[in-house]
Amino acid sequence: MKILIYPDEILRGEAQAVRNIDGKFQRLIDDMIETMYSSRGIGLAANQIGELKQLAVIDVSPPEDGPHPIVLINPYITEFEGEEVEQEGCLSIPNYFAPVRRAARLEVVGYDRNGKEIRLEAEGLLARCIQHELDHLRGICFVDRLNPVRRALFRKKWAKIRPKKGKRPSGTD
Numbered sequence: 001m002k003i004l005i006y007p008d009e010i011l012r013g014e015a016q017a018v019r020n021i022d023g024k025f026q027r028l029i030d031d032m033i034e035t036m037y038s039s040r041g042i043g044l045a046a047n048q049i050g051e052l053k054q055l056a057v058i059d060v061s062p063p064e065d066g067p068h069p070i071v072l073i074n075p076y077i078t079e080f081e082g083e084e085v086e087q088e089g090c091l092s093i094p095n096y097f098a099p100v101r102r103a104a105r106l107e108v109v110g111y112d113r114n115g116k117e118i119r120l121e122a123e124g125l126l127a128r129c130i131q132h133e134l135d136h137l138r139g140i141c142f143v144d145r146l147n148p149v150r151r152a153l154f155r156k157k158w159a160k161i162r163p164k165k166g167k168r169p170s171g172t173d
Ligand code: NI
Pocket: 089, 090, 091, 092, 132, 136, 173
């Protein structure tokens, strides 16, 4: 699966709610999980592979623990708490990292791959990753959250480092 690179316009799209989890959708989930691992990412939103669907896959567990993918369908955050600034990256914006302010803790609700409702409390890296992926589903990339000065620096740097068409990206999430 090819990961779309910023500023592809699909990354700006609003993902639609998933109404039917059929076999085709299960394959999409599996493909996204595989793409996330092969790209060494910790999260991937469906927008990033060109599907405007409310679906994100996440795994922030240490690689040596083996795969522990979390599948979030139609997710929304019900509670935010605290604040934290940490470095972030994105598979759609490879090799660029910048600090982003996020809620430190949150509660997210949604559905798993079997259509079962899930409610998850998260903090630290998982909370950050959930916020990052849910942003993607609303057409927001992490560089949109940088302050104006840093955003100007990003534009300058990105013009130099952005991958050429057809090249596979590498990055962290
Ligand atoms: Ni991302």
